[in-house]
Amino acid sequence: MLSISYDSSFDGFLSVVFEIYRQHLDVGEIRPDRSESPCNMFMQPFRIETSDESAQRLKRAIINQAGLEILNTLDVAFRSEEDGIEMKILAYLRKLFSEEDSRYAKNPTSDEMLPIYMTARSVRHEEGGMLGMVRFSRMPDGTYFAEIEPKYDILELMIGHFRGRFANERWAIYDSKRGFGFYHDGKGREPIPICIPNMREVAAATKADEFVRLWQDYYQSIAIKERENPKLLRRCLPVRYWKHLPERQAPSKWA
């Protein structure tokens, strides 16, 4: 049995699946490079490098067999970075390509699809919520900069929304948990990937924005004291997001 490692990207994972089929590999687990859990010592380590070509071929095959929507669902579920999501998707693809039932792809509640479907749903849920929770600050050079730390790897899914909304602004969103981000120059070009080595300095510079104070004030005065409901607040706005929300940073008058 093999413990296959790959570079943690979706294309990398598809290359793994491609090689599993091509070389008839006996796979025990699939480990992304970011994984910190110890390698299973009873399995033989095996490395598969990412190949664009095999990833593209597999994508085409999935689209032919099941449609673009399913490929998107798999991609979104993969972004959950959940332990073992690779094996779940592999199990689904095995069943899909075994051609036992031609209608298999249309069933969202099959034993293999349902867990993937539910995972994709919670990734999309976080993506939708995060669209509102990105907080830009104006930097000294006039760029609007935001730092996020989402649970799932959703930054790429969100970029299209901000590109549409702030088409003529210069902005950057940075996922400091995963160490990458995107910069948009406001001139209609595609946002470009960035990395920021001196995150601490950048974070300090965001504090100088004077509108943060006004926003915090607004947040305080819009709440109705008689209706205070900390439990509901935590359910709607989980504590793990508060770190990058200035309105939850200020000492609150109540709560």
Place this chain on the structure above:
Amino acid sequence: MDVREKLNILSAAAKYDVSCSSSGSKRQVPGGGLGNACSAGICHTWSSDGRCISLLKVLMSNACKYDCAYCINRRSNDIPRATFTPKELIDLTLEFYRRNYIEGLFLSSAVVGTPDRTMEMLIQVAKELRIVHKFGGYIHLKAIPGASSELLYQAGLYADRSSVNIEIPTDKALQYLAPEKNHASIYKPMNFLAERKLEYKTEHSRYSPRFLPAGQSTQMIVGAAGETDLQILTLSNGFYKQQQMKRVYFSGYVPINADKRLPALTTKPPLVREHRLYQADWLMRFYKFGYDEIVDKVNPNLDLELDPKASWALRHPEFFPIDIQTADYEMLLRVPGIGVKSAQLIASGRRFSKIRLEHLKKMGVVLKRAQYFIYHPDTPACLRRLYPEMVRPLLLPKPQSLQLDLFSNQPLALPAVG
């Protein structure tokens, strides 16, 4: 007075307006401009009372000439008064928007001078945002009762949504509490806007600006004037059917003014009742319930202990339990514990295989509630009947354990049994 102080006063004055939704409008970013509108709406944060904040919700001015008993801004209250200049408000909106704090602006106002004058001020802000600053974000404008139709029409051209609050569910109580208002004067702008929107739909071309793309909403205060839930739901059903409202909001009365016409200042806001009303509203909008199924003459008020869907199901044991393999989609929606998403999953999944209990669990169905109302291949035949009197106690939340106070002189008050 600086902007910060004005913002504090005028947002605190607007906080009793419940509506903060930014949904229902889809708009591309204008050429060279800023912002778009997303039809699902986006919440940006939640305040410490658990309400979603998606718009910058402020009053243009809180110097009101009316004296409504329930309102914090009434003429006879001694509170600091402030008025934004259009420029201050526009700058705030744009700067907040660029930082992704908000989806747009919710602009309301106390009536200053005449209704026409007030409406003009609101329109000026919206017009400048749209035309001078090419702002494509969401704008919600309050329609001021008594403003001329020409002004209301203009508001509809710049705003995504407009609202007039009905305030108190019965006309008599409204006139008693707010001597300058009555239902007729509130219905007039509502109907006018609803009619213009209908008219506009037929003549509108792809390139002309849209008229109130996100429609209208309204709001009523619950628990200030002794109305029943039947009256409230009948009224809101009328708004959905006749005025084509997108939303009707309920606001549990928070006592802010000492007034002998109103509940005492120590009254707690009726939060549970408000919650039940919203649940009923959801049943009407997404679960295909009629208002008269949720409450009727025999039970004019919602059950505070049990949600309206479960109470309906317990009043109608003849429909349950249902077979999840064959029941209509509409019937699946009516099972307590099954929501719209799980009902859709069940309906699409059962074409391929039998849906069993473990599937339901994985789909997110709340089996704790749903189990009494459905049967599936694993249910023994003897359990395929619903006994409301047995199920009801099982659905109620467990009573909190009693806290002993061994140092007080009061005798221990035990909860009544039964």
